[in-house]
Amino acid sequence: MERRKKYLAGLLFIFLLLVSPCLTYADDGGEANVITQTVILDTLWVLITAFLVFWMNAGFACVEAGFCRAKNAVNILTKNFVVFGITLVCFWAVGFALMFGDGNPFIGLTGFLLSGPDNSPLMGDLYQGVYSSLNWTGVPLEAKFFFQVVFCGTAATIVSGAVAERIRFSAFLLFSVVISTIIYPIAGHWIWGGGWLSSFLGVGFKDFAGSTVVHSIGGWSALVGAWLLGPRLGKYGKKGEISPIPGHNLALATLGALILWLGWFGFNPGSTMSADPIKIAHVALTTAMAASTGIVISCLYAWWRLGKPDLTMIINGSLAGLVAITAPCDGVSVFGSFIIGGVAGFLVVESVLFFDRIKIDDPVGAVSVHLVNGIWGTLAVGLFDVEKGLFYGGGYKSLLVQFVGIISVGAFVLCVATVAWLIIRAVIGLRVDVNEEYLGLDKSEMGLEAYPEERVIPEYTIAQDA
Amino acid sequence: MERRKKYLAGLLFIFLLLVSPCLTYADDGGEANVITQTVILDTLWVLITAFLVFWMNAGFACVEAGFCRAKNAVNILTKNFVVFGITLVCFWAVGFALMFGDGNPFIGLTGFLLSGPDNSPLMGDLYQGVYSSLNWTGVPLEAKFFFQVVFCGTAATIVSGAVAERIRFSAFLLFSVVISTIIYPIAGHWIWGGGWLSSFLGVGFKDFAGSTVVHSIGGWSALVGAWLLGPRLGKYGKKGEISPIPGHNLALATLGALILWLGWFGFNPGSTMSADPIKIAHVALTTAMAASTGIVISCLYAWWRLGKPDLTMIINGSLAGLVAITAPCDGVSVFGSFIIGGVAGFLVVESVLFFDRIKIDDPVGAVSVHLVNGIWGTLAVGLFDVEKGLFYGGGYKSLLVQFVGIISVGAFVLCVATVAWLIIRAVIGLRVDVNEEYLGLDKSEMGLEAYPEERVIPEYTIAQDA
Amino acid sequence: MERRKKYLAGLLFIFLLLVSPCLTYADDGGEANVITQTVILDTLWVLITAFLVFWMNAGFACVEAGFCRAKNAVNILTKNFVVFGITLVCFWAVGFALMFGDGNPFIGLTGFLLSGPDNSPLMGDLYQGVYSSLNWTGVPLEAKFFFQVVFCGTAATIVSGAVAERIRFSAFLLFSVVISTIIYPIAGHWIWGGGWLSSFLGVGFKDFAGSTVVHSIGGWSALVGAWLLGPRLGKYGKKGEISPIPGHNLALATLGALILWLGWFGFNPGSTMSADPIKIAHVALTTAMAASTGIVISCLYAWWRLGKPDLTMIINGSLAGLVAITAPCDGVSVFGSFIIGGVAGFLVVESVLFFDRIKIDDPVGAVSVHLVNGIWGTLAVGLFDVEKGLFYGGGYKSLLVQFVGIISVGAFVLCVATVAWLIIRAVIGLRVDVNEEYLGLDKSEMGLEAYPEERVIPEYTIAQDA
Numbered sequence A, B, C: 001m002e003r004r005k006k007y008l009a010g011l012l013f014i015f016l017l018l019v020s021p022c023l024t025y026a027d028d029g030g031e032a033n034v035i036t037q038t039v040i041l042d043t044l045w046v047l048i049t050a051f052l053v054f055w056m057n058a059g060f061a062c063v064e065a066g067f068c069r070a071k072n073a074v075n076i077l078t079k080n081f082v083v084f085g086i087t088l089v090c091f092w093a094v095g096f097a098l099m100f101g102d103g104n105p106f107i108g109l110t111g112f113l114l115s116g117p118d119n120s121p122l123m124g125d126l127y128q129g130v131y132s133s134l135n136w137t138g139v140p141l142e143a144k145f146f147f148q149v150v151f152c153g154t155a156a157t158i159v160s161g162a163v164a165e166r167i168r169f170s171a172f173l174l175f176s177v178v179i180s181t182i183i184y185p186i187a188g189h190w191i192w193g194g195g196w197l198s199s200f201l202g203v204g205f206k207d208f209a210g211s212t213v214v215h216s217i218g219g220w221s222a223l224v225g226a227w228l229l230g231p232r233l234g235k236y237g238k239k240g241e242i243s244p245i246p247g248h249n250l251a252l253a254t255l256g257a258l259i260l261w262l263g264w265f266g267f268n269p270g271s272t273m274s275a276d277p278i279k280i281a282h283v284a285l286t287t288a289m290a291a292s293t294g295i296v297i298s299c300l301y302a303w304w305r306l307g308k309p310d311l312t313m314i315i316n317g318s319l320a321g322l323v324a325i326t327a328p329c330d331g332v333s334v335f336g337s338f339i340i341g342g343v344a345g346f347l348v349v350e351s352v353l354f355f356d357r358i359k360i361d362d363p364v365g366a367v368s369v370h371l372v373n374g375i376w377g378t379l380a381v382g383l384f385d386v387e388k389g390l391f392y393g394g395g396y397k398s399l400l401v402q403f404v405g406i407i408s409v410g411a412f413v414l415c416v417a418t419v420a421w422l423i424i425r426a427v428i429g430l431r432v433d434v435n436e437e438y439l440g441l442d443k444s445e446m447g448l449e450a451y452p453e454e455r456v457i458p459e460y461t462i463a464q465d466a
Helices: A002-023 A037-067 A070-100 A141-162 A169-191 A211-229 A250-270 A277-306 A311-326 A334-357 A366-384 A397-427 A434-439 A441-446 B002-023 B037-067 B070-100 B141-162 B169-191 B211-229 B250-270 B277-306 B311-326 B334-357 B366-384 B397-427 B434-439 B441-446 C002-023 C037-067 C070-100 C141-162 C169-191 C211-229 C250-270 C277-306 C311-326 C334-357 C366-384 C397-427 C434-439 C441-446
Strands: none
Touching: A037 A070, A037 A141, A037 A250, A037 A311, A037 B037, A037 B250, A037 B277, A037 C037, A070 A141, A070 A169, A070 A441, A070 B250, A070 B277, A070 B311, A141 A169, A141 A211, A141 A250, A141 A366, A141 B277, A169 A211, A169 A397, A169 A441, A211 A311, A211 A366, A211 A397, A250 A277, A250 A311, A250 B250, A250 C037, A250 C070, A250 C250, A277 A311, A277 A334, A277 C037, A277 C070, A277 C141, A311 A334, A311 A366, A311 C070, A334 A366, A366 A397, A434 A441, B037 B070, B037 B141, B037 B250, B037 B311, B037 C037, B037 C250, B037 C277, B070 B141, B070 B169, B070 B441, B070 C250, B070 C277, B070 C311, B141 B169, B141 B211, B141 B250, B141 B366, B141 C277, B169 B211, B169 B397, B169 B441, B211 B311, B211 B366, B211 B397, B250 B277, B250 B311, B250 C250, B277 B311, B277 B334, B311 B334, B311 B366, B334 B366, B366 B397, B434 B441, C037 C070, C037 C141, C037 C250, C037 C311, C070 C141, C070 C169, C070 C441, C141 C169, C141 C211, C141 C250, C141 C366, C169 C211, C169 C397, C169 C441, C211 C311, C211 C366, C211 C397, C250 C277, C250 C311, C277 C311, C277 C334, C311 C334, C311 C366, C334 C366, C366 C397, C434 C441
């Protein structure tokens, strides 16, 4: 009986799915027939780099899973895998319209379901449609969307590392809906969607590829989540001592970092959204340089500060360099990127230690990588940009605008994310109960183990609270 | 003495290898000197997407190894690694000619060893050569071959998951020769090689990127193999109970799924074989959308049906969405892809449960992913294609043609694959003996362990037949 | 007090970092404004293939870590991760100028810090600048540098596998500085930088993508390192017996090999440094073919020679085929690549056995893959090149030149690498002490374990010297 009900529901479900498209429309008739060689070149570049950015999902999954314990690996992998699916649907239905649709300086209001009028790839004054804020790039609308949605997916994924090993699976999924539908699109509208920050004080807030838009937004959301959830059991002792909880697979984490780095060659050079050869070569180089000095400095600094060349710090050092160069990558010299990455490598080590001291438990260092260095990279525009940076004779105005942007985006995300997390907590609860956390989320929530055949050392799987 | 004989044989081998090229010819003199910017753009697109499709080999290796037990991991990895080497040689020597060479509606008969006359990249009526069925794409012959051989490799690789953990290594290698030399090329000729299905009943069978050509052909072959081999020891008990045999490494499997997804951005958008910006952007988006709704629906449906958000179902849900959108990806709306992927996410869960009920043991769910959803995707063309689909006013004709194509390809592959598997069984045997299976193929056949240092839980490595 | 000093030093460090760019210059003002469609196409190709070559870092990390024991995994991963950061900084500051800067036939002397005069992407006679040896490719200077630095990174990374499991971390880092600053650039100058070998005896030494420049240079350096370090504890017994020390994770190694293969589709086809469609399609195909026959022959030959289809031999067989086809890939027929890869698959098996017999302990087979097959591939140009190869009627002259190139590069690298290793040994020591080696480098040097939760079999972690 129970079984039959299930099947009836299943059949109803299929029927509804099959019938629904009859009620819909073809959504790609509006493209103008103006395909030039330049459109082709730009579209190839935008799509290929978008594929690389998509690939960052694999990087986040590997880094985060590797930095956590085996008993929670399935949970983290599932979160990272599902979040992109959710993001794509939400950003398609709502987020893209709020971010890039025409509206007011605070929010886009048109173009939901990617179905607004649009004559891309026509550009500039020739463009007619509701996504005016993207009229500077000459690629088809669906290429624009595809490139933007993989960025949104990145912001959503950043959260999962900081809240790992204790959040309810369903709570995380709900927050993913919120960040990709509301938080990222609205704050993003201010900067990339033609909103108030994009032209603030004449110079405009500059964030070339998203140190603030992607990384800080993800980072602020992660910070609130980690703070509201509280630390993992056994992380901070009663006498203030900090117990390291080592990640279960550093090979996986290292591979993940290299995947992320490869993805960043899509993230930054692709953000030109046009195949401008001198610019994309320059951005590729500044990106690689900042990651490299992030590695070298985090390696040497951690060696000096902690007495060993700590691989987890070096991995986060490379990512910190990459996050920091994301905003300024197109406007700084190679030497500028050398410095920006090096500072990031130093900052991330101190930041990881700092958040442990104030007892905000971030299992993978997501806040230190994405928020702290997202802020640093955004400020670095005001310092190192060869056109308007302080160190290149540009005065303080750009630095001020960057600062205002950081503060206002931070305030907005903090507020909305806090409200969202609190509502989720009130409705379904944020955190698994103590026994589930002891047992591991894989057994308690996911019903699967990542490595069912391995004998593991029980201290790591069961208890950390001496 | 024994040793000396070995060396003599080795030296003879080297000598023959070194001498043989003197007897051969340079095989790239026929290219016409007509390189335009369009040829360059199209070739860049075809090669880069082919690299991504090649990359799917890594995805299959990771998913299949992760879904099986550690004691068989080296075996599965080796199969997946070697199969592409075999495929490339076989498809170069014979398969490409049978599939794309001029011939009759049932088989190609010219252009073996990629050495037939050919004036690519000239196209259409200007094309003169023996690979007429590929005269619609304006890239050099070797780019056409390279793109097609990575597709053939995918079809061959699909088989390995379904027959895993019990097939003889040599039996699998022999079947790989058969599928890449005969099965895939001949059935493929009917559809992509200008054969009878390509123009059937006027409308023609439509399979844009290979839901049938690649995935169903691989899937039918896998089904026969899994059925002839019988289930793994301990999988199905005497009283009809089904024992789950969990995969040994879900981190590896998840990474593999993301690799496959990335590869699919080559598979589907690359199948344009030309850098048509609106089309490739659309295909990239429908591909991503179907994978996403495959994920979301398989997650929710498995949660409801099985009581947990099962990562293995979600992984297969994403792949099911990708397989299903492969045939219709260029001709459906984004909303169509939303539905197609969602249905695939539902189908794959039910299909995995169904094949377990009928006791066909498919360790990784390859048949459910590639065959069931290959069929669903092929039918979906007849339902959702905006030009000729039933739901868009195209009537039943296209749906009928799709159905005929599915049936006839299925019948052909079932017959030839069955004969091939039976001959292999008669000559060298299909299945390892019981002791070897208990011990694991890695120790018994491969002489290597994947993780020699790990202590594993013996229940998983030794016995499953309570 | 101690703490305060640390912070003061940290602050000083930040200050210096922040101030220093004021003393510098923008380094991208010299580009001429001559961007044509061809420049765009070529730059896209060069950058995308460079990204793939960068990706090989992940491949080396996975193969090398997988082939070593778990107790040294963090050490190997860290080496592979840090080495690219070091390489990029060194090659930017010094190496690129020594290799491609104008100078004399033995060394480049201009263009340090990538800041010499340069009007790229102008080509040939129109080019004015100090990097004349790269005036045959029409892409921006930063694209040229980016493509070349990822090659340098590959050469540096090759060393790490051969010296694994016993070298001091700091000794390896120092040698990385030497190889990327001095060894690779100077020998590379002879061949690719317009030096004496590039036009030797009229025909010129030919090494299209670097069988000698990248792989042999890395391989010679690795050989000296492995020889000076001596074998790992327990590898070779007192009575001459050889104890295999199996790698701890063959899934990781297999994935790494597929990553490397994907990367090679950047390495070889990208070395055109222009989007020439017929050539890049041909190179992609010969590259894939040599890897495939390397796989098939190493599989069959190892099966016959060792009694099992040894996955580690097959992995090295694929890499051997890829290394061997690197020099001749653009000038041989597909059939030529078929032979070259097959011979490589045979050579690598015999070579691995040979180096074990002479008791040079190379944990991952790096010397057999990169040096032996780098030599074979370089000679293969003289045999199989359709224009000047012996088997195609080109006579012995090209073969002679190739031979001279191999010998002279080998002699140079052997000398400089030996001196460098000996200086490093004298100053800080090459090898960890016995107890550290027993314990594993991860615990003794890195202060982290790769898999802290896993129970491992003590024989593999503690003692190998029965």
